[in-house]
Amino acid sequence: MNTHDDLTRALARAYPETPGHLHRLRDRLAAAAQRDGILDVAYRTVDSPVGPLLLAATELGLVRVAYDSEDHGTVLQSLSERISPRILDAPARLDATARELEEYFAGHRQAFDVALDWRLAAGFRRTVLYQLADIGYGQTATYAKVAQLAGNPKAVRAVGTACATNPLPVVVPCHRVVRSDGGMGGYLGGVDAKRTLLALEAAA
Amino acid sequence: MIAKPPFETVVAAHGATVLRVCRAVLGAADADDAWSETFLSAMKAYEDLPADADVRAWLVTIAHRKAIDVTRAAARRPIPVAETPETAAVACDLDLDLTDALAGLPPKQQQSVTYHFLAGLPYADVAAIVGGSADAARRAASDGIASLRRTYPGGGARKGAPDEHA
Numbered sequence: 001m002n003t004h005d006d007l008t009r010a011l012a013r014a015y016p017e018t019p020g021h022l023h024r025l026r027d028r029l030a031a032a033a034q035r036d037g038i039l040d041v042a043y044r045t046v047d048s049p050v051g052p053l054l055l056a057a058t059e060l061g062l063v064r065v066a067y068d069s070e071d072h073g074t075v076l077q078s079l080s081e082r083i084s085p086r087i088l089d090a091p092a093r094l095d096a097t098a099r100e101l102e103e104y105f106a107g108h109r110q111a112f113d114v115a116l117d118w119r120l121a122a123g124f125r126r127t128v129l130y131q132l133a134d135i136g137y138g139q140t141a142t143y144a145k146v147a148q149l150a151g152n153p154k155a156v157r158a159v160g161t162a163c164a165t166n167p168l169p170v171v172v173p174c175h176r177v178v179r180s181d182g183g184m185g186g187y188l189g190g191v192d193a194k195r196t197l198l199a200l201e202a203a204a
Numbered sequence: 205m206i207a208k209p210p211f212e213t214v215v216a217a218h219g220a221t222v223l224r225v226c227r228a229v230l231g232a233a234d235a236d237d238a239w240s241e242t243f244l245s246a247m248k249a250y251e252d253l254p255a256d257a258d259v260r261a262w263l264v265t266i267a268h269r270k271a272i273d274v275t276r277a278a279a280r281r282p283i284p285v286a287e288t289p290e291t292a293a294v295a296c297d298l299d300l301d302l303t304d305a306l307a308g309l310p311p312k313q314q315q316s317v318t319y320h321f322l323a324g325l326p327y328a329d330v331a332a333i334v335g336g337s338a339d340a341a342r343r344a345a346s347d348g349i350a351s352l353r354r355t356y357p358g359g360g361a362r363k364g365a366p367d368e369h370a
Contacts, residue, residue, distance in 0.1 A: 008321045009355060014302045015322070025236060027216065029243050038248055041210075080210045085240040087210035087248055155212050 030090035042093035046107050049200070050193040053170070055094045055101075058083065061115030062097050065168050067189035082120065098134065101170065102134035107204035110137035112171045120167035124155065128162035135176040138201040142180045164188050169195065208255055211247050217245070218263050221323055225264055228306055228318040229271045238274050242267040261329040264319055269335050305355040306348075313348030320345045 033039040103109035163174035187194035252358035
């Protein structure tokens, strides 16, 4: 059956894969999906001083920022389950976010202007995350202070949980929340990333 | 419950296969549009696809329907007179390469060969797409391969690939 295999192998080779061509087709698909209103989640990754960041946006706005340590594949699978499986690697929707992050990491931007989609944070956690915008660039606040701002001074641990599950790190500045004893506290992107962000803001 | 992966995963896993299928049944000129239509339709319907469905067979089925649409639309278009002599010359050229040979097969043979040998679908799936029984699909593919071997005796040899200048 060698000749049979030869012919079928030749068939497979007769339509050679051309990655550049497929890439263009995928770009076209993303544009068409956006036009038809079926691109429920668009994503891209950007490089940053705290490692590659996954950015994902719905039609409403930025819905997720994820550190490499969270595993981007796992995060995308979770977005598929929680929001919609109609997800494409489609950078255009994240252009403004990517630009603002670049400016932030260059020390030229202190606050983000992009629209946010808060659907991945609910209840008290969302209330906590809303308060973080009030901690100015280069400032820090303690977990206890944030609990107080969120209207529940006893909920210090819940503030810690809200920060640890922040779906929009960097943009929603949970890195500015530190311990009352002066310690830095944990961070979902790792303590090194938190130190990097605080140092960046202190220097600018 | 099996969670459905992001649609991007589907495009990455099957994009090349679907493009080969579109090229084989339509030719390079119409393949890109058929590919785009296939994935756009698939993305619209993706949420309703059962989680345990065979995604590749599902995509090839959609591509098959899109190819029929494109072929019908082309048949309705008036034949451009200026191009006819050249087209005829190409069709009469005896130095056919394999893609031309496949393009020249009767539709059912061409589709059965493409869906089984290029897309890797079992004959039961091929039959579900082209109609008839799995045995009939197997015979059509077998007849198609036999015919290809007659018009393309070189078997493994290949020439005229546009992207290679070896």
